[in-house]
Amino acid sequence: MKRFQHLLGPEGCGSLGHFSRRTLLGAGAGLAWLTPLSQLLAASSEEKSSSGRPKSVIVLWMQGGPSQLETWDPHPGKMIGGDTKAIDTSVQGLQIADTMPRTAEVMHEMSLLRCVTSKEGDHERATYNMQTGYRPDPTLIHPSIGAILCHELSAEGVEIPRHVSIFPSAFPSRGGFLGNQYDAFKMYDPTGPLPDLPKRVPEDRFQARLGDLDILESSFAQGRRFDLEKNKTLHRKTVDRATTMMTSDQIDAFNIDGVPTEIKEQFGDTPFGRGCLCATQLIETGVRCVQVTLNGWDTHANNHELQSARAGDLDAALSATIKHLKERDRLEDTIVLCGGEFGRTPKINPAAGRDHWPHGFSVALAGGGIRKGVVLGETDPEGEKITPETKHAVRVEDIHATIHHALGINIDKDYQTPIGRPMAICQGTAISEIIADA
Amino acid sequence: MWLKNIAFIALATVVLASIANWLLSPPKVEAVDDPHVVVSDDFQATQEAVDAQFHEVWKARDLEPAPQADDLTIARRISLGLTGSIPSLEEIRLLENRPEEDRLAWWVNHLLEDRRYGDYMAERLSRAYVGTENGPFLIFRKRRFVTWLSDQLMSNRPYNELTQDLIAESGLWTDHPAVNFITATVDQDGTKEPDVARLAGRVTRAFLATRIDCVQCHDDNLGGDLKQTDFHELASFFSEAQNSFVGIMDQEGKSYEYKYLHAEEETTVPAQVPFNQHLLAESGGTLRDRLAGWVTHPENKPFARALVNRVWAVMTGRPLVEPVDNIPLNGSFESGNYPAGLDPLVDDFIAHNFDLKRLIRLIAATEAFQRDSRAEHQITAQHEQAWASYPVTRLRPEQIIGSINQASSLSTLNADSHVLTKLVTFGETNEFLKRYGDAGEDEFSMDGGTIPQRLLMMNGNLVSERTKQNFVRNAATRISQLSPDNKTGIETAFLCVLTRRPTEHELEHFVHRLESDEVKSNRTQDFEDIYWALMNCTEFAWNH
Numbered sequence: 005m006k007r008f009q010h011l012l013g014p015e016g017c018g019s020l021g022h023f024s025r026r027t028l029l030g031a032g033a034g035l036a037w038l039t040p041l042s043q044l045l046a047a048s049s050e051e052k053s054s055s056g057r058p059k060s061v062i063v064l065w066m067q068g069g070p071s072q073l074e075t076w077d078p079h080p081g082k083m084i085g086g087d088t089k090a091i092d093t094s095v096q097g098l099q100i101a102d103t104m105p106r107t108a109e110v111m112h113e114m115s116l117l118r119c120v121t122s123k124e125g126d127h128e129r130a131t132y133n134m135q136t137g138y139r140p141d142p143t144l145i146h147p148s149i150g151a152i153l154c155h156e157l158s159a160e161g162v163e164i165p166r167h168v169s170i171f172p173s174a175f176p177s178r179g180g181f182l183g184n185q186y187d188a189f190k191m192y193d194p195t196g197p198l199p200d201l202p203k204r205v206p207e208d209r210f211q212a213r214l215g216d217l218d219i220l221e222s223s224f225a226q227g228r229r230f231d232l233e234k235n236k237t238l239h240r241k242t243v244d245r246a247t248t249m250m251t252s253d254q255i256d257a258f259n260i261d262g263v264p265t266e267i268k269e270q271f272g273d274t275p276f277g278r279g280c281l282c283a284t285q286l287i288e289t290g291v292r293c294v295q296v297t298l299n300g301w302d303t304h305a306n307n308h309e310l311q312s313a314r315a316g317d318l319d320a321a322l323s324a325t326i327k328h329l330k331e332r333d334r335l336e337d338t339i340v341l342c343g344g345e346f347g348r349t350p351k352i353n354p355a356a357g358r359d360h361w362p363h364g365f366s367v368a369l370a371g372g373g374i375r376k377g378v379v380l381g382e383t384d385p386e387g388e389k390i391t392p393e394t395k396h397a398v399r400v401e402d403i404h405a406t407i408h409h410a411l412g413i414n415i416d417k418d419y420q421t422p423i424g425r426p427m428a429i430c431q432g433t434a435i436s437e438i439i440a441d442a
Numbered sequence: 443m444w445l446k447n448i449a450f451i452a453l454a455t456v457v458l459a460s461i462a463n464w465l466l467s468p469p470k471v472e473a474v475d476d477p478h479v480v481v482s483d484d485f486q487a488t489q490e491a492v493d494a495q496f497h498e499v500w501k502a503r504d505l506e507p508a509p510q511a512d513d514l515t516i517a518r519r520i521s522l523g524l525t526g527s528i529p530s531l532e533e534i535r536l537l538e539n540r541p542e543e544d545r546l547a548w549w550v551n552h553l554l555e556d557r558r559y560g561d562y563m564a565e566r567l568s569r570a571y572v573g574t575e576n577g578p579f580l581i582f583r584k585r586r587f588v589t590w591l592s593d594q595l596m597s598n599r600p601y602n603e604l605t606q607d608l609i610a611e612s613g614l615w616t617d618h619p620a621v622n623f624i625t626a627t628v629d630q631d632g633t634k635e636p637d638v639a640r641l642a643g644r645v646t647r648a649f650l651a652t653r654i655d656c657v658q659c660h661d662d663n664l665g666g667d668l669k670q671t672d673f674h675e676l677a678s679f680f681s682e683a684q685n686s687f688v689g690i691m692d693q694e695g696k697s698y699e700y701k702y703l704h705a706e707e708e709t710t711v712p713a714q715v716p717f718n719q720h721l722l723a724e725s726g727g728t729l730r731d732r733l734a735g736w737v738t739h740p741e742n743k744p745f746a747r748a749l750v751n752r753v754w755a756v757m758t759g760r761p762l763v764e765p766v767d768n769i770p771l772n773g774s775f776e777s778g779n780y781p782a783g784l785d786p787l788v789d790d791f792i793a794h795n796f797d798l799k800r801l802i803r804l805i806a807a808t809e810a811f812q813r814d815s816r817a818e819h820q821i822t823a824q825h826e827q828a829w830a831s832y833p834v835t836r837l838r839p840e841q842i843i844g845s846i847n848q849a850s851s852l853s854t855l856n857a858d859s860h861v862l863t864k865l866v867t868f869g870e871t872n873e874f875l876k877r878y879g880d881a882g883e884d885e886f887s888m889d890g891g892t893i894p895q896r897l898l899m900m901n902g903n904l905v906s907e908r909t910k911q912n913f914v915r916n917a918a919t920r921i922s923q924l925s926p927d928n929k930t931g932i933e934t935a936f937l938c939v940l941t942r943r944p945t946e947h948e949l950e951h952f953v954h955r956l957e958s959d960e961v962k963s964n965r966t967q968d969f970e971d972i973y974w975a976l977m978n979c980t981e982f983a984w985n986h
Contacts, residue, residue: 125659165893189893190879199877200897204906209971212961216975219951224981227816229823232834239891239980246896 058157059337059372059411060287061149063135063295064280064322066314066344067173068127068302069365071358073348074311075101075318076366077118077383084350084387087308095377103315106323112377113326113335114370115438119381121390121397122346122362127302130345130362131175137404137430144421148177149407150293151186152429155179156413162290163252165189165245170279171297181421184238185245188295193275194260194282201250217243257289258282270327272320280321284328287338296321301344305355311348318342326370336372339410341403343367350387364390367403373410375440401432409434484790485804491786493809499782500830508821508831511814513537515986517549518941520806522837522985523757524550525558526565527844530854531917531938550806554799557857560592565840566756567591570648570767571608572626581685582625583615590619601749601796602738605649609734610727614689621690628685635685638698642677646716649737651748651769654716660703666772668716674700675714679733692728717771718742738796744769746788750801754783757805759835759985782829783810815986834986836891839878841985843871843904846977849939850908852917863915874904891983899978909973911966922969928956935969939976 078101079085090099093111100108124130129140136146147155150167159166169176169188179186191198203210221240225232233240249255260268260281271277276298283294298318303310322342329335347365348358364383370376381396390397408415408430415434418426500507511519517537521529529537533552540548553559568588577584594604607620615625627637627644643655654673662668681698683690699708713729715722721739723732737745747769755761762781763769770776778785791801805811810829815821817831825831837845847867848855855863877898899905909918917938925931932952936944944952956968963971976982 126656129656184892187892200894200901202901204901205971208961209963209967212955213971213974213978216952216955216972217979219948220975220979220981223945223948224979224986227818227821228834228986229815229821229826229831231823233980235823236834237836237891237980237984239983242891242893242896243900243978246893246900249893250897250901 058292059153059339060291060334061153061293061407061411062280062283062287062325062338062340063149063177063293064318064325064340064342065135065173065295065297066301066318066342067131067297067299069130069345069348069360070301070314070318070343071303071307071311071348072118072361072364072366072383073101073350073358073387074103074308075315076116076368078102079350079383079385079387082385084352084385086352088312095379098377098379101315103312104319104322106319110323110326113330114340114368115374115376115378115380117367117369117380117398117403117435117438118364118383119390119396119398120343120347120365120367120400120403121392122400125346125360125362127345128175130360131173133400134343134345135175135177136180137401137432144425144427145178145180146427147180147182147186148188149404150177150188150295151179151182152408152413153292153411154186155182156411157292162254163248164254164257164286164289164291165249166290166292168283168286168291168293169295169297170194170282171275171299172295173297173299177293177295181419181427183235185241188293191258194258194278196259196261198255198258201255203250214243214247254289257285257291260285267328270320270324272317272324274317274321276317277321277324280325281328284325284332284334287329287334288332303348303357304353304359305357307348307352307356307358322368329371335370339369339371339374339407341367341369341407343403364388364397369403369406369438371410373412373440374406375438378438380435380437398435399432401430402435403432404430405432405434406439409439484793485800485807488786488790488804489807492783492804495782495786496808496810496829499828503824503828503830505825505828505830506817506819507809508814508817508825510809510812511832512942513542513545514941515814516546516806516812519758519811519832519985520546520550521553522841522845524553524562524802525556525844526562526838526841527558527848527855528939528941530848531852531934532854534937534941546806546812547803550803554802557592557596560596561588562844563595563756564588564591567595567752570752571623571644577622577626578628581615581628583619583622584626586616586619587622595798598797598799601791601798602740602745603796605738605745606731606734609645609649609737610730612683612690612692618689624680624683624690625685636680636683636690638677638680638683639673641680641683642673645733645737646676647767649748650742650744651751651763651767652744652771653768670702671711672716674698674702674711676716676733678711678713679729681711681713682729692730694728740792743788743792744771746791746796747784749796749798750784750787750791753798753801754787754805757802758811758833759837760833783808832986834984836984839875840871842878842983843874845982846874846904846908847871849973849977850915850917852920852938870904870907874898874902877902896978899983900974905974905977909970909977911970918969918973919966922966928953931956931969932972935972935976939973940979940981 073079073085074088078088078090078099080088080090089102091102091105091108093100093108095111098111100111122130122133124133124139132140135148138146154166167177167186167188169190171192172188172190176190177188205213229236260278263281268278268281271281276296279296283296286294298314300310300314325340326335329338329340346360346362349361352358381390381398383390405415413429415428415430417429419429421427514534518528521527537545537549565588568591572584572587576582608623611618611620613621615622624636624641627640628634639658643658646652646654654668654676656662657668657670657673659670661670678698682692682694682696684693684696698711700711701708715733715736718736718741721742722736726732736742739745748767751761751763751769752766755766762784787801787804790804791797794800813829813832815832815834821831826833847870855867878895908916910916911919913919913923918935921931921934921938925934929949932949933943936942952972955972956965
């Protein structure tokens, strides 16, 4: 019974990690693209201890359900392995699919769960499950990781939305019962300015318009539900936040046009790569959670070709994200999670595809509070289901508990839902094997 | 020469004054004919039965109901629910010239006869039937489908007959638009045949408000008693449907094979319904005919419940049972313990041969529909929950764009509008929906607005285009130039955008704004600013 396949060999701390942040900031051309504000924030944050900085999460969301067999958990030479070959990684003895060579080089920065199970095999329900840690419940909507993080951490100094979804999927991250103000801000390819930000009229007229709006809002509030704005419409709040955002320098973080070409190329010249680069900028500016979606993993037909293509996009962007966060001394404050709804069947179907498989799939984690180079669990050579009794199944809610723990959020805390029902932040148990301070 | 100039100025003044008079004075009221509304005794009886059930709930929960809303507020709700936009100034004038006692009933009838009703309701219903995707290229004709549906609604075709067509019609997707219900599921990548599983899911959700999708892959393990076999036996009714060059046809005897979970091999799945089996005809017609007969059987109450719940939701923004397409068949529902209002409306709907327009008239006449969303006493979430006050619900994106367009025109935008206006509106609507975010099938979610939506309303093209100086197209400009005085101008702007008159405080504020020089602007710009504020406030974006 092998709980651990490996504990990390190399220390996982490249030489760059030993540079101080200020040294890096002053390092010249390579970092010149950092916005002055980002530099300011970064410099100011250096005053605090690393552990004192609020933490952030980047979720790389593999929409459609990536195949564990073509990515993190190849079975070369076996019937279930298909055409995928395995390659060595920077963790001794660990192999991943040859579709992800650059990721293999940074595996020592990551931990890998190869034994995740869930009970949801439908895209919408499984997305909900993975993003909230709860299974769908018709009576209420649970908040996603980003919503909880924003709810728990102060918004001081951040003038842009703190929960962002780049290329949002059909089922985006939501604030749920915490409120719509915690919904993810949706954006697309981070080139060019965000639409609708410039005002249409001069400042004095704009201010007069806002004054008119105040009069109308007070009229509307009279005699209606006392908590209408706070618990339902959030209209005035949204206007305020939109207005603040319109005038903020921080909006530069939504745009990667000024980034040197060579850095863009490291992330891959794909929308997903640009999204990941943007995510690192947003995190540096104070955004607490960024989800970047890579679509196209639902490969019921022609599995190998499609999965390999997606894995190629992921490989460049994921490895560059890890490296950049590390280089900028942000990896210890940022958790990077890479996963999708579920895995795909060991059996290859007659259309050369793989179908949905929530019975044993892989999720990768890296960053602050997560141990490095740990691989937990294993899949059966024949791809049999992982059950709670075998292979040390990791439940979806356990991943959530682990992330919350790493973020310093008390998972024993109960939220009071609008229908008066107490609801735990998380139902799972933190996975002690991959927690850095366990 | 100066005489000529004076004559010209005089003439221009007269012309402008006439235009102003024509635009801003109450339009001539049509001859007051007999009220269109025929209120039969049993209409009254059903209405009273619904009201009585709500009263019972309010009493049991110790909730003091809000008073009845004023006519214009109720008219706005009805208009948003039936046409997807607010009333025009022209319509408000017409409405206010009706005798008070039949005003609202007349208003409902007026809208039910307007093509906007058919088009809007068809769009809303079609989401439940075929989703919001464009569907398979060529063989799925969404536009034809929605237009056909709109025609059926305008002629008030009994809803059971309409549904039977959707489920069982055969022929080409152009000549027999109802078959698009089937062709929407044709899978272009795979079999190029109708997807029996998706059809089973659609039929149960859209027509029976029952979700059985989750037993497609395995038996219900969440406490329900539905089996995987239930799902596929229902799907089997569509096994004969096939897609060919003559459209959707039925190949008699074609069977449905499926390999159940844990089964060794595929088995032939018989066609069977998951409940009320005794209502299924044993023979006669195609499999789809038999299924349609079962779904719409007067004793198969989930059918009527599904529609009543959905129409209530379309008209108010919130269904009686949430989610809209999941009314339990068991638990308290099994013993007939339904939420207030549902049962009497369902019985009436069935007893009156699935008359949709009658159902709409009934809903609009109920006390629950006509409660105010404000009161002298404190309104709470519990009031809203029990319909003791009208729930404030967010307008759907298409209602927002419909209302922006209508508010920027003094006359009614409908089928009689100029073709150019219709074309521009069509293009703008699509662009706006893309940016604002279509609610898709999840159209009754209670989410508040988002920052991108606010930015779009505050700085986006559409609001800017519809409020800026444009005498031909924009109401803001016309009001600024033609209103005889500031007070009338402000009042007209409020009626156009918020379907109400300003309060004294608002009037004072906005008149002062027009008369002061604190901000450098001209009168047209002032009205542009006022329109901007009216379109950006909570009141405009929410039903209340």
